[in-house]
Amino acid sequence: MSSERTAGAVLTVDLAAIAGNWRRLEDKTGQGRCAGVVKANAYGLGMARVAPALARAGCRVFFVAHIEEGVALRALLPAADIHVLNGALPGTEAEIRDARLVPVLNSLGDIERWQAFCAKCGEMLAADVHVDTGMARLGLPPSEFAVLAAEPARLSGIRLSHVMSHLACADEPEHPLNGRQLADFRAALARLPRAAASFANSSGIFLGADYHFDLARPGIALYGGNPQPGRPNPMAQVVRLQGKILQVRDVDTPQTVGYGATHRFTGPGRVATVAVGYADGFLRALSNSGCGWFGDVRAPIVGRVSMDLITLDVGSVPPHLAAPGAMVDLIGPNSPIDDVAAAAGTIGYEILTGLGDRYHRVYVGEAAA
């Protein structure tokens, strides 16, 4: 709804960088072995633009969380292979079939319902089976897996697409759970009917070829998040968020800033107010913690992030850069999403998926993608 002129911020999404990141991951996993995770509106960046860019780069298999995301993606990519991680809620089977989605079956109950639906349709409809190996979130727990392994007929009538599992601690390469999950997943595969296997998320790809199997499911790494926290980020940055300065004011007497008077200037200073706030997903946890960048000059957030505004200490910024109408980088070359997240006590994923509706969004690199 916004125009660059009236919006409080401009969000630039680099589709060529997303495509490049996907190709880099596919190089690691091997051709045809790398999917693209585009749930949550492609991690907040806009599935309608991101998914076609991935498809042009060669991505053929996509994962979403919700059925409705799958339906929307089907309209964009008629030929894609689309998997729905949250699976088939009771009563949604027809929607899944009609959009030719592949539900991930997470429990014996899911399998039983999908089998019944296939029988009713007289058609072997595709589905994945998710075996839990350590998340305790979705997927068959050990007790249900034992039943399935003992009674493979529970899968008859279903076209088994992939057997999958999900890593809990892949971003901590030394975590003992990684190796345990890998061993448990291999053991599970050996006890189920032959099917393609899918295991690694973004960080899992970097745990080594043992973790790759037939299909990796990267998400955050496509969008520039570092799959190897604490090491140099191998992925290209995708997002830039520039906030617009509404007002710059001098502080000449001791003065507090913002709600709760949590920041105090004791001497002269300068404050720039920027038209971005927590209603734009710029988390309130960044109060007195995050920063903006004017080129290479850092301007700390002072006071609390409010709903529609933040206040920056621009005392060190050349005045011609910090002026009403000028832009300041909130996410950008000097403040990648992982750094913004760290300042907010969270992870880059939450920064991305929170990116607000009020930003004016610009997509670049479409031709290259």
Add this chain to the structure above:
Amino acid sequence: MSSERTAGAVLTVDLAAIAGNWRRLEDKTGQGRCAGVVKANAYGLGMARVAPALARAGCRVFFVAHIEEGVALRALLPAADIHVLNGALPGTEAEIRDARLVPVLNSLGDIERWQAFCAKCGEMLAADVHVDTGMARLGLPPSEFAVLAAEPARLSGIRLSHVMSHLACADEPEHPLNGRQLADFRAALARLPRAAASFANSSGIFLGADYHFDLARPGIALYGGNPQPGRPNPMAQVVRLQGKILQVRDVDTPQTVGYGATHRFTGPGRVATVAVGYADGFLRALSNSGCGWFGDVRAPIVGRVSMDLITLDVGSVPPHLAAPGAMVDLIGPNSPIDDVAAAAGTIGYEILTGLGDRYHRVYVGEAAA
């Protein structure tokens, strides 16, 4: 885009409660002295539904943050008095005039540009003047105010609608800044051309009649947030968020839950996985901290909130309530927005403005409103 059947959660917004809250506040401020703040899509609840409900309740004056919000509101309410808090960015004057919006002028520069625009149009266009008395965010700082007070001709040609200021600590009634801001605001009014005065936000209304002036600007209290933290909430709850259970599983061996393995079951237990995550604005800060409610039975969040899912310990919940397809209250009678916010280390405002796009939204109480 969602249907109740396929969505991962249902968000119910009670328009009658919003209307009732507005009337209660208007009772306190006096007839015609209570505006409605509907910025940030009416605090995440949907301006298109909320603003007409407020108008039917008698609200005539509205505040938004962005010009584009004002333009959208104008299309909904042709006769309303609509004020834009973030004011007139350079080059946006024509949009403001065309939508008959009242910009809040926050600096001498804003005033100068609006005056020039009025002269160019040959029309006295309405505007507010915002005098800062302690936020250091938007509004004329003391140095600029002194210039304006000494040179009232700077306002000639402008139809001065309101002089306003904004409280920094109104939710802390004992905070000394409240009284200082009140005194400074009165002093400012005395030195400016006669105009209506607007000062109190939600909490400010509860600081007493001295703070009411001609127009109060409540936001959060309309939407059920407690304007008097630490005391009983005088406002009716507006929002209910019910998450859908995807899977319930037994834990029979010692087992960790979720990313980073941050929660450990040491004995038998039961986990319900719910289709709501931080991509829905259900903050990651609620990891191992928030809860769901099955009627009056509390089910703690165990493990990290992930992008599309949370996991609840439902060991104490009757099995027929915690079953696949059943709903759990994440915001509701037992967990009002302020409690959810406290568990996340934030304020109810951020919980509301973060409410996600993937929820199936239901509006009730429209007739009563």
